Amino acid sequence: xxxxAQPEDQVNVAEGNPLTVKCTYSVSGNPYLFWxxxxxxxxxxxxxxxxxxxxxxxGSYGFEAEFNKSxxxxxxxxxxxxxSDSALYFCAVRFNTNAxxxxxxxxxxxTVKP
Amino acid sequence: xxxVSQHPSWVICKSGTSVKxxxxxxxxxATTMFWYRQFPKQxxxxxxxxxxxxxxxxxxxxEKDKFLINxxxxxxxxxxxxxxxxxxSSFYICSADLRGQSTDTQYFGPGTRLxxx
Numbered sequence: 212x213x214x215x216a217q218p219e220d221q222v223n224v225a226e227g228n229p230l231t232v233k234c235t236y237s238v239s240g241n242p243y244l245f246w247x248x249x250x251x252x253x254x255x256x257x258x259x260x261x262x263x264x265x266x267x268x269x270g271s272y273g274f275e276a277e278f279n280k281s282x283x284x285x286x287x288x289x290x291x292x293x294x295s296d297s298a299l300y301f302c303a304v305r306f307n308t309n310a311x312x313x314x315x316x317x318x319x320x321x322t323v324k325p
Numbered sequence: 326x327x328x329v330s331q332h333p334s335w336v337i338c339k340s341g342t343s344v345k346x347x348x349x350x351x352x353x354x355a356t357t358m359f360w361y362r363q364f365p366k367q368x369x370x371x372x373x374x375x376x377x378x379x380x381x382x383x384x385x386x387x388e389k390d391k392f393l394i395n396x397x398x399x400x401x402x403x404x405x406x407x408x409x410x411x412x413x414s415s416f417y418i419c420s421a422d423l424r425g426q427s428t429d430t431q432y433f434g435p436g437t438r439l440x441x442x
Contacts, residue, residue, distance in 0.1 A: 245430065254331075254418050254433035255369075262429075301368065305431075311357060311422060313431060317368045 213238040215304050217316035224292045225324055232287040232319045234302030244285045245303040245313070246276055255301060261285060272296070292323045327353055329421050331434035338409055339442055346404045346437045348419030354399035355421035359431065360392075362415045369418060375402040409441040 214237045224230045236242060243262050247255035259270025266278040276287045285302060302316040328351040338344050348358055356377050361369040373394050374382040381394035391413075393405040402421075406413055416438050420431040 243429075247433070252416070252436065252438065254329075254435045255420075255431075257430050257432070260430055299366075312359075312371060312374065315368045318366075320366075 213242070213304055213306065213314050215302050215314050215316040217300075217302055217319045219319050220317070221320050221322065223322045223324065226294050227291050230289050230292040230296070230321065230323070232300050232302075232321060234285045234287065234316055236283050236285065236302075236304050238283075238304055238306070240306065243305045244276075244278060245305065246270065246274070246285075246287050247301045247303060249299045249301065249318075258287070258300075292321075294323045294325050297321055297323045327423065327430075327432045329355075329419065329432045329434040331417075331419060331437050333437060334435060335438040335440075337440045337442065340410055341408055343405055343407045344409055344439060346406070346417055346419075346439075348402045348404070348421070348434050350400045350421045350432070353421075353423055353432075355402075355423070356399065357422045358396060358402040359420045360394060360402075360404050361418045361420070363418060363436075364415060372404075406439065409439070411441045414439055414441045 216235045245260045246258040249255050258274050259268050261268050261278040269275045274289050278285050300319050303313045305313045330349045332347045358375040360372045363369050371384050372387045375394045375396040377396045377399050383389045396402040416436050418436045419434045
């Protein structure tokens with residue numbers, strides 16, 4: 212069975228500092244990995260994905276993530292955080308052998324303080 | 326591109342009534358749509374997979390007679406919460422796949438807040 216872990220419920224950073232939101236996964240085979248962001252009372256917005264190729268993936272709003280197969284991680288990063296980045300972030304894994312279902316992590320609340 | 330809408334965005338209803346939530350892919354065709362519910366500050370719980378022209382596939386523990394799903398066209402799936410009760414109050418989110426791309430990005434609707442009194 213596939214699973215996704217986001218070990219931190221909450222991440223707090225100061226504006227202008229780098230941020231990291233962690234994600235690890237447990238799957239068999241080659242996963243498709245995603246990061247989504249959710250603002251209050253809204254649906255999820257796509258940030259970036261890893262399908263294949265370069266392990267460093269760049270996405271929307273200056274976010275990037277690095278796929279690390281040996282550590283089974285896909286941490287989300289941004290060099291300089293903005294207050295507007297404050298939101299709930301979800302890591303997800305997807306397989307085409309599982310009827311296209313996604314498995315989501317429990318989410319990490321990012322708070323960027325001015 | 327790849328915009329998914331939901332209607333209504335919020336609804337308040339009395340216990341025992343039925344509520345229909347629509348999920349539309351506005352600028353693409355979606356063979357498959359997914360319905361989730363989300364409790365405050367929690368992750369998304371998959372309720373069912375909605376396939377155009379066929380019956381929905383429900384996750385274990387989700388009552389198919391209570392949460393009726395209809396995927397009548399490639400751009401519309403509906404979720405009807407029948408005989409709603411206060412415990413059905415939640416945030417319901419749908420997502421859609423670009424046709425034929427079941428391993429690619431899911432596109433999410435903005436969600437529907439259901440409150441049952």
